[in-house]
Amino acid sequence: MAIEIKAPTFPESVADGTVATWHKKPGDAVKRDELIVDIETDKVVIEVLAEADGVLAEIVKNEGDTVLSNELLGTLSEGAAAPAPAAAAQAAAPAAAAPGVAGDEQILSPAARKLAEENGIDPNSIAGTGKGGRVTKEDVVAAVEAKKNAPAAAPVAKAAAPAAAPVFAAGDRVEKRVPMTRLRAKVAERLVDAQSSMAMLTTFNEVDMTEVMALRSKYKDLFEKSHNGVRLGFMSFFVKATTEALKRFPAVNASIDGSDIVYHGYSDIGVAVSSDRGLVVPVLRNAELMSLAEIEGGIATFGKKAKDGKLSIDDMTGGTFTITNGGTFGSMMSTPIVNPPQAAILGMHNILQRPMAINGQVVIRPMMYLALSYDHRLIDGKEAVTFLVTIKNLLEDPARLLLDI
Structure with a gap:
C-alpha cells in the first residue's frame, strides 16, 4: 500500500x-x-x-x-522490505571477483583465515594459489608483506577528503558561495521592510544595576533550590519591569493594522535568541502573569530548543513586544530594529563598572545602557522616553515591582 x-x-x-x-x-x-x-x-x-x-x-x-x-x-x-545488503553484495560478487579470489570458507584454510584476521586482511582481496583456488597461509603472508610495503596508500585518501570543505589559509584568494537559508533571507527581508515602512526612532537611557545584582547575589542559591534548578538571571527582572511598564503605556504594546491601531490587553514578550541558523524570537505568552521563576524557566527552555533546532512555529508566532540582549556578546550600545508588526523593541547591553556622580560624590556603579527603538507613527517621543524611564526606575528599585508603584 x-x-x-x-x-x-x-x-x-x-x-x-x-x-x-x-x-x-x-x-x-x-x-x-x-x-x-x-x-x-x-x-x-x-x-x-x-x-x-x-x-x-x-x-x-x-x-x-x-x-x-x-x-x-x-x-x-x-510493509515493503528493502533489499538485503548482503544479498546484493552476493549477487555482485561473482561479476566483480577475479578468478581465484577466495571469499568462501571452503576455499580458505583455517590457518590462513586466522592469520588474515590477526592482520586485518580481507580474505576476499587475496588471490588463492592453492588447489581449487584455495587461499593458503603463504598467500596471506604475501598479502601482509604487500600491505606493509605500501604505506603511502592511506595518506592519499585522507588528503583528498578536505577538498570538499576547503580551509582558508592566510594569503589564499579563495571564495565559497553558499545559498542563504530561508530564515536568514526572511530576517533580512523583514529588517529592510521595517526600516522602509516605519518612522523608526531610538531613545537611550542607562540603569544602575546595583540593587538587582545585590538581590540576585543574595537569593540566587535559594531561588535555584526552591524552583527545581531554575537559575535566577537578569532577563526575568527586565521582562517583569517591561510588562509593568506596558500596562502603564498601552501604545507601546500596540500595533498598526492598516488604518487601525490594535491595543493588546496582554503582554506576549518575544525574547531574541541566537541559534546556529540565525536570530530567532520565541515568545513568552502572557508574561504579565508569570513569576520570575516561570520567566527564567521559559527562557531556558527556549534556549535549549533553539540550540537543538527544536523550536516550533507556535513558539515563534505572535509577540507584542521584543527584548534583545546584545550584552551577552559584549555589546555596549546598539539601535535594535523593531520586529513588525510590533511597535517597539528594548535593547539590553553589557554591564560595566563606571564612575557615577551620586549626591555630589563620585562612586563606582555597575551600569547598563538601554535602548528603546519605536515606531514614531504610533508612539510619541514623550511616551517612549517615559516608558524607558519607568523600566529604569523599576530596575533601580525592584521593590516597586512588588508594591506596584
Whole structure:
C-alpha cells in the first residue's frame, strides 16, 4: 500500500517552505515515526516523520524545492522490505571477483583465515594459489608483506577528503558561495521592510544595576533550590519591569493594522535568541502573569530548543513586544530594529563598572545602557522616553515591582 508523504500544514504566517534535507533515499527501509525529510520555513525547520514501516518508494520534491502546505513530497510503500545488503553484495560478487579470489570458507584454510584476521586482511582481496583456488597461509603472508610495503596508500585518501570543505589559509584568494537559508533571507527581508515602512526612532537611557545584582547575589542559591534548578538571571527582572511598564503605556504594546491601531490587553514578550541558523524570537505568552521563576524557566527552555533546532512555529508566532540582549556578546550600545508588526523593541547591553556622580560624590556603579527603538507613527517621543524611564526606575528599585508603584 502506497502512503503519501506530505508537507505539514503551515500556519497563516508561513506561506511556504523549502525541502532542506532528505534523510532517506528511494529504496531505503523506514521505521514508523522515523525522520524522513526536513522542511525549512522562514521561522523553523519542521521534521516530517514516517507514518508506518515500509520503504521510501519515490521522492517527488527534491532538496531545494519550494513546497506549500500539504503538498506531496514523496511516497512510502507500507510493509515493503528493502533489499538485503548482503544479498546484493552476493549477487555482485561473482561479476566483480577475479578468478581465484577466495571469499568462501571452503576455499580458505583455517590457518590462513586466522592469520588474515590477526592482520586485518580481507580474505576476499587475496588471490588463492592453492588447489581449487584455495587461499593458503603463504598467500596471506604475501598479502601482509604487500600491505606493509605500501604505506603511502592511506595518506592519499585522507588528503583528498578536505577538498570538499576547503580551509582558508592566510594569503589564499579563495571564495565559497553558499545559498542563504530561508530564515536568514526572511530576517533580512523583514529588517529592510521595517526600516522602509516605519518612522523608526531610538531613545537611550542607562540603569544602575546595583540593587538587582545585590538581590540576585543574595537569593540566587535559594531561588535555584526552591524552583527545581531554575537559575535566577537578569532577563526575568527586565521582562517583569517591561510588562509593568506596558500596562502603564498601552501604545507601546500596540500595533498598526492598516488604518487601525490594535491595543493588546496582554503582554506576549518575544525574547531574541541566537541559534546556529540565525536570530530567532520565541515568545513568552502572557508574561504579565508569570513569576520570575516561570520567566527564567521559559527562557531556558527556549534556549535549549533553539540550540537543538527544536523550536516550533507556535513558539515563534505572535509577540507584542521584543527584548534583545546584545550584552551577552559584549555589546555596549546598539539601535535594535523593531520586529513588525510590533511597535517597539528594548535593547539590553553589557554591564560595566563606571564612575557615577551620586549626591555630589563620585562612586563606582555597575551600569547598563538601554535602548528603546519605536515606531514614531504610533508612539510619541514623550511616551517612549517615559516608558524607558519607568523600566529604569523599576530596575533601580525592584521593590516597586512588588508594591506596584
